[in-house]
Amino acid sequence: MDFDMLGLQPRLVAKLAEQGITEPTPIQKKAIPHAMNGRDVMGLAQTGTGKTAAFGLPMIHALMSLGVAPAPKSVNGLILAPTRELANQIAENLRAYTQGTHLKVNIVVGGASINPQINRLHRGTDLLVATPGRLIDLLEQKAVRLDQTRFLVLDEADQMLDMGFIHALRRIAPLLPKDRQTMLFSATMPKLMAELAANYLTDPIRVEAAPPGKPADKVRQGLIFVEQSAKAELLIEKLDAHRNELALVFARTKHGAEKLMKTLDRAGFAVGSIHGNKSQGQRDRALAAFKAGELRVLVATDVAARGLDIPDVRHVYNFDLPNVPENYVHRIGRTARAGRDGSAVTFCAPAEMSELRAIEKTMGRPIPVLAGTSWAPERAGASDRMDKGPRRGPGGNPAKAAKPSRKRRPRNRTRERQAA
Template sequence: MTFETLGLAPRLVRKLAEQGISEPTPIQTKAIPHALAGRDVMGIAQTGTGKTAAFGLPMAHNLLGMGSAPEPKSVRGLILAPTRELAKQIADNLAAYTNGTHLKVNLVVGGASLNAQATRLHRGTDLLVATPGRLIDLIERKAVRLDQTRYLVLDEADQMLDMGFIHALRRIAPLLSKDRQTMLFSATMPKLMADLSKTYLTDPIRIEVSPPGKPADKVEQGLHFVEQAGKTTLLIEHLDAHRAEMALVFTRTKHGANRLAGALEKAGYAVGAIHGNKSQGQRDRAIKAFKSGELKVLVATDVAARGLDIPGVRHVYNYDLPNVPDNYVHRIGRTARAGRDGRAVTYCAPAEMSELKAIQKTMGREIPVEGGTRWSGSQGETSRRGNQSKPSRPNAKSRPRRRTGGRKAA
């Protein structure tokens, strides 16, 4: 099967060839013909399988045949994504597919200038990639109209639901043309997702190319049982073994990401950090430096678990285990991309045993143990209680209370 036999416009096929893309992936092979035919599509495939091209190429093909330019402020195709990183990745891919054509691709996400985005949208847009919150901001400012939107894509829809974007979807959907094609793509299919498809899709074709929770085949996985306090030392030991190779390190919290990045910088690493408290400019600069090789290590929260497509990432470290089991699969899917091999190493502290069990249940297999001894249930429970307890403080009666003049001490 080739992109030509799938029925795509020759100019799109040529653009793919220029990027070294000659054969469609399974999700593309199955989804593109239905999308070209106008069917609503519900696609389920693991991360890194080419979902963006599966929905982006058919939309571009159909829009190329329209001829006329979009009206001011109007949008013809709308792609909603849960995070800024994923939205930018999608927009970059769409821009590459349509480079040299008359199609206009725009990106609107939080953390960037609202006025600048409104100005770009005023000229009309063929393909708009947006995060739901920022799109609603622009709708409220009457900077964009969706009544001519004939194509709607919900990408990584399961994460959108996890992040509470269902309310935003309910506000956006009624503004779109009733005569539209809707495509929903996701790596997992929870019950709420099925309910979502019934609400927004009409007689969809369901396409599933890999079991939910299945990690990328080429990712070599390893597990180390280590106390929380010993994780940084172990991480530095592992990073020292491949200083010339790129590594992506996941933490659970924003503060933890900053703290770990600082420790790695002191250890002599060129390191950056991205998380929800960073501005969009800071996040973009860190990712750009990481892609170029200026940074060898990038520390991130789960904002980077989906949407980062950097083929050079050879190593992924789960410094902290994710609270959502499926995010483990998305995290390790940041390596072994574009047919390359990759390695994912996970550190498990006593308090994380329940998260580990949930991850292994989701995958249907255990992660090979490479270091340490599996924590017993009592160790994990004790550690959890310790994490939940407040730091010990001297008894208030045992020391005089210092007055601060009615103001709280800094």
């Protein structure tokens, strides 16, 4: 099957062919026909499988057929995304699909000046990609109206739930027409997703291209049991083995990401960082330098776990395990993209055993152990200051003694929402 068999406009199919996109992915084959028939769609597929085109192409097809310019401040199609990076990636793809057409694609996200966004919205928008917080700011300033919006897309809806955006959605959804078409796409299906679908979708068709929580097949996964205090030295050793290849390193907190970036910089790596404390300009510049190869290592929090489509990323390191097990799948999905191979190595300290068990339960299988031995029950979940002596891995090398660690602060979801 190719795109013209899906019924898309020949002009749109030709535009895809110019970009080398000729054969739909499984999620696109399953979702596009239903979306073009006007059905509400709930799509499940692992990261990197083409979900943006699955919801974007039917909307573009419909708006090209309509041929009517949007009224001032109005929006024909609204796509909500949980993070700035994902919103930027979606907008970039939609602009590529609509190049040469009359359709206008706009993006509004936090961390950027609001006045230019207000000016662009005044002329009307065919497809608007937005993070919920900034969209609410614009709605409160009466810079945008949603009463003529024909399409609503919730992308990475599971992350929206985790970041607390359900409250923003409850404020935004009533402003849209009831007879709109709504599409929800996600890589995982937590229990709350059914409630979300029931409240905002009408008789949706569920399409699924891969089991929720399943990582990309070409990602070589590995697990190393290591003391928290020894992680930085181990990471430097691993990165030093492939200095000319792009590597993405995930840390749990904004402070931890920045501290690790400075450690790697002192070790001589071309490294940058992105996290919620960075302005949008700083994040955009770091990503651009990473894509161009000017930076070889990028340290990030989970703001980069979704929405980064950089085919040249060969290595992902989980310096810290994520609190949300589904984010592990999204993190390692940043490599092995566009049919390429990639590796994902995870460091696990004693205090992270519960996170590891949750990740392996979500995937339905264990992560292969590369080095070290699983932490004993009396160590699991305990801080490093309770160390009772080194544990030896297959090579006989003892893990380094740990330094006293501070108790982690609980997650602040309000700050997470503001950072997005």
